[in-house]
Amino acid sequence: MPFYDEKSLDVMIDADQIAARVAELGAEITDAYRDRGELVLVGVLKGSFVFLADLARAVDLPVDIDFLGVSSYGDAEESSGVVRLTRDLSRPIEGKHVILVEDIVDTGLTMQYLLDMFATRKPASIEVASLLHKPARSKVDVPIHYLGFTIEDAFVVGYGLDMGGKLRNLPFIGVNRAEGRPW
Numbered sequence: 291m292p293f294y295d296e297k298s299l300d301v302m303i304d305a306d307q308i309a310a311r312v313a314e315l316g317a318e319i320t321d322a323y324r325d326r327g328e329l330v331l332v333g334v335l336k337g338s339f340v341f342l343a344d345l346a347r348a349v350d351l352p353v354d355i356d357f358l359g360v361s362s363y364g365d366a367e368e369s370s371g372v373v374r375l376t377r378d379l380s381r382p383i384e385g386k387h388v389i390l391v392e393d394i395v396d397t398g399l400t401m402q403y404l405l406d407m408f409a410t411r412k413p414a415s416i417e418v419a420s421l422l423h424k425p426a427r428s429k430v431d432v433p434i435h436y437l438g439f440t441i442e443d444a445f446v447v448g449y450g451l452d453m454g455g456k457l458r459n460l461p462f463i464g465v466n467r468a469e470g471r472p473w
């Protein structure tokens with residue numbers, strides 16, 4: 291018996307599809323960063339932790355791993371553009387190549403904020419990897435150099451993405467079967 295309600299969730303992207311795409315992204319990053327110097331993968335907590343763990347192991351190079359904590363919605367469920375940093379990096383990124391790793395770029399406001407903030411820290415370069423992109427909800431255009439999947443406008447869960455703090459440990463990307471948003 292699975293821990294979640296199978297009747298209320300549809301599989302949008304299954305575990306095999308995710309694994310295949312993550313392997314491709316890892317190979318692209320390996321090719322792009324070979325012989326370029328220190329590479330840091332920065333995971334945006336909490337949603338990126340599963341993707342980051344798989345992506346890091348698909349990169350065939352020595353990498354540093356670090357994490358940032360952000361809270362983009364506060365108590366409201368709509369992205370306001372006001373991003374709060376809840377945890378900063380553990381080490382400086384000056385002179386290093388950085389890939390920001392996100393679970394999903396939705397309005398783009400969180401990523402825009404992070405890119406602006408990181409630019410002031412003088413990394414050697416900064417790129418973005420996101421498992422998912424929801425272009426229908428985009429408010430600002432942010433570059434996504436390594437993108438897993440473009441998806442329609444639906445609230446998705448699993449593979450790191452939560453609903454009310456739960457469902458992050460689903461091995462696939464699922465979508466609520468009920469119409470509309472769950473909030």
Ligand code: 5GP
Nearest residue numbers: 369395396397398399400444445446451452
């Ligand atoms: P943005 O600032 O791009 O609107 O928001 C990005 C963040 O919103 C993501 O990192 C994620 O935490 C949350 N988010 C956006 N869309 C979804 C979704 O469909 N499902 C879940 N669980 N979180 C989402």
